[in-house]
Amino acid sequence: MKLAPKPQYQNVTKVDYLTVTFCPAEIQRLKTMAKWHVSTGEYKHYREAYNALICSEIFSEDGTDDFDLVNETKRTTDRFFTEESEKAYNDLFDNNTRYSNNMPYDQKMALCKVVVKKTQKYKVLENLIQGELQHFLTLLNTVVAKDSDRMNPDEQPWTIRQNQGGMFTYDHSATLYRHGVNSGLVAWGANNAGCMVSFSGTGCKGLDLNLLHKLLKRMPHAKITRLDIAYDDYEGEIGVDEYLKQYEMGHFALTNQMPNWSYICGGTYVSLSKEQQADFKKKHGWQKKYDLVPNAGSTLYVGSRSNGKMFRAYEKGRQMESTNQPNWVRAELELRATDRTIPLDALINTDAVFAAAYPALAFISEKRLVIQTTKRKKQDSKLIDIRAQHDATEQRLFKYHKLAYGKCVNYMKQILQLSDSEIVKQLTKGLAIDDMPTKLRQTLVMPPNFNQSENIPCH
Incomplete structure (x- = not known):
C-alpha cells in the first residue's frame, strides 16, 4: 500500500511531550571552558574540569598553613567526609583561605568535588539560574500560555510546587502544574549547569507553540533535549x-541497517464453548479449551530510545476503551538530543519533522525537516588494540x-632517607634510555620524551 502525502495548510501532528534546557551565559562559558580543558588532556572528565573551574579561585595563590590541615584531615573524598571535616572546610572558606597549586591531582579533584558547593562562585551561579528560571515561568504565564488559559488575568495558569530533593542529577526540582493538574516538572542547579523544564501531554495542550518558539529563540543557550510528536488517526485508516507491514517492506530504514522492532499485543483469556471446542478440534485435530482474545490493543515499537529516535504506534481507542472512536490509532515519534541537535524550528514544523523521520511516515506532509545525526569519531581499531x-x-x-x-624501595626511602630522585637514579643507573621490559617494547610503546614520530603510539 503506497501512502500519498496529504496536502495541508497547518500541522496535523502535535507536540505531545517537550523538554527544554537553558542556562545563563556565564554557565555556558564555564561549560565550554570545561570541554576545552578535557580536550587538551588537562582533566580526565568533564565533571572534574567543571568543578575545578568553579573552585579555581581557591587554587590561585600559594598555599598557607591551612594546606597542612587538608592533609591531616584526609577528607578529600565522599567516603571519608564527616561532620568534623565539613566544619573545617567551612572555616577555611569563611576565612577566604586559598590553597597551593602543588596539591596532588587526585586530591585536588576530590577536594573540588566536596567543597564546590561552598564556593562563592557556586552561590552566584545558583542565583543566576534561579533568576533565569523565574523569568521563564513569568513569561510562561503572561505570554506563552494559550489565550483560553489566560482569560482570567488574576489567575496564573502555571504554578510550581518545589519537591524535597533533586532530579536527574539536578540539585533542585519542582512539579509543574497547569490549572492545578500535574503537567510536567522543573529541575535546576549549578551542579548540572542550568535549568530543565519538561511538559507532559497535558502541559503541551496549554502552550502556544509559535510564541514558545519565539521565546526560546531569544533565550540564552536554549536547547530541545526531547520532543515527542503524535499523529492521531481517529478513524484507524x-x-x-x-505500520508493521511497512517495516517488513523496509520503509523504516534510512540506511542499509534496519532499526530494531518490537510488537506487543494483549487482551483477555476466555473459555470456549463445547461447540467451539468441537469445531476447533475438527479443524486442527487437537483439543482447545481456552482462547486468547487480543481486545486490549497492540503496539509496535521501531528504533531505540537509547539511540535518540523511536517510533511507536498503538491502538489508542482500545486502550482508552473509547466508544465514540474505537478505531483510534496513535503514531508517535520520540526524539532525544542523543548524537543529534533538535532545532527549535521543529516546534512549529512538526509535520515536516514527522514525515522526514522514516519513509513510512512520508504521507503526513510533502515538506521535510531532516534532523541529521552527529557521526561519532571512530578510532583506529589497531591502535586501540595496541594500547589495550x-x-x-x-x-x-x-x-x-x-x-x-x-x-626494598620503602627501605631505601624510610631507613636510608634517600630522596625519590636518588632512588630512581640508583635503580636506573647504567640503563639506556630505551631499556625497558621486553613485553612493553613488543607493543611499540616508547617513553614520552623518546617519542620522535606521531605514528608511534605512546601511553
Whole structure:
C-alpha cells in the first residue's frame, strides 16, 4: 500500500511531550571552558574540569598553613567526609583561605568535588539560574500560555510546587502544574549547569507553540533535549498492522541497517464453548479449551530510545476503551538530543519533522525537516588494540614489581632517607634510555620524551 502525502495548510501532528534546557551565559562559558580543558588532556572528565573551574579561585595563590590541615584531615573524598571535616572546610572558606597549586591531582579533584558547593562562585551561579528560571515561568504565564488559559488575568495558569530533593542529577526540582493538574516538572542547579523544564501531554495542550518558539529563540543557550510528536488517526485508516507491514517492506530504514522492532499485543483469556471446542478440534485435530482474545490493543515499537529516535504506534481507542472512536490509532515519534541537535524550528514544523523521520511516515506532509545525526569519531581499531595490550602489560608488571621490590624501595626511602630522585637514579643507573621490559617494547610503546614520530603510539 503506497501512502500519498496529504496536502495541508497547518500541522496535523502535535507536540505531545517537550523538554527544554537553558542556562545563563556565564554557565555556558564555564561549560565550554570545561570541554576545552578535557580536550587538551588537562582533566580526565568533564565533571572534574567543571568543578575545578568553579573552585579555581581557591587554587590561585600559594598555599598557607591551612594546606597542612587538608592533609591531616584526609577528607578529600565522599567516603571519608564527616561532620568534623565539613566544619573545617567551612572555616577555611569563611576565612577566604586559598590553597597551593602543588596539591596532588587526585586530591585536588576530590577536594573540588566536596567543597564546590561552598564556593562563592557556586552561590552566584545558583542565583543566576534561579533568576533565569523565574523569568521563564513569568513569561510562561503572561505570554506563552494559550489565550483560553489566560482569560482570567488574576489567575496564573502555571504554578510550581518545589519537591524535597533533586532530579536527574539536578540539585533542585519542582512539579509543574497547569490549572492545578500535574503537567510536567522543573529541575535546576549549578551542579548540572542550568535549568530543565519538561511538559507532559497535558502541559503541551496549554502552550502556544509559535510564541514558545519565539521565546526560546531569544533565550540564552536554549536547547530541545526531547520532543515527542503524535499523529492521531481517529478513524484507524492506517492500523498498527499496516505500520508493521511497512517495516517488513523496509520503509523504516534510512540506511542499509534496519532499526530494531518490537510488537506487543494483549487482551483477555476466555473459555470456549463445547461447540467451539468441537469445531476447533475438527479443524486442527487437537483439543482447545481456552482462547486468547487480543481486545486490549497492540503496539509496535521501531528504533531505540537509547539511540535518540523511536517510533511507536498503538491502538489508542482500545486502550482508552473509547466508544465514540474505537478505531483510534496513535503514531508517535520520540526524539532525544542523543548524537543529534533538535532545532527549535521543529516546534512549529512538526509535520515536516514527522514525515522526514522514516519513509513510512512520508504521507503526513510533502515538506521535510531532516534532523541529521552527529557521526561519532571512530578510532583506529589497531591502535586501540595496541594500547589495550600495553595497558594490561603495564598494570601486570607494576603489580608484581611492587610485590617483589616495593619493600626494598620503602627501605631505601624510610631507613636510608634517600630522596625519590636518588632512588630512581640508583635503580636506573647504567640503563639506556630505551631499556625497558621486553613485553612493553613488543607493543611499540616508547617513553614520552623518546617519542620522535606521531605514528608511534605512546601511553
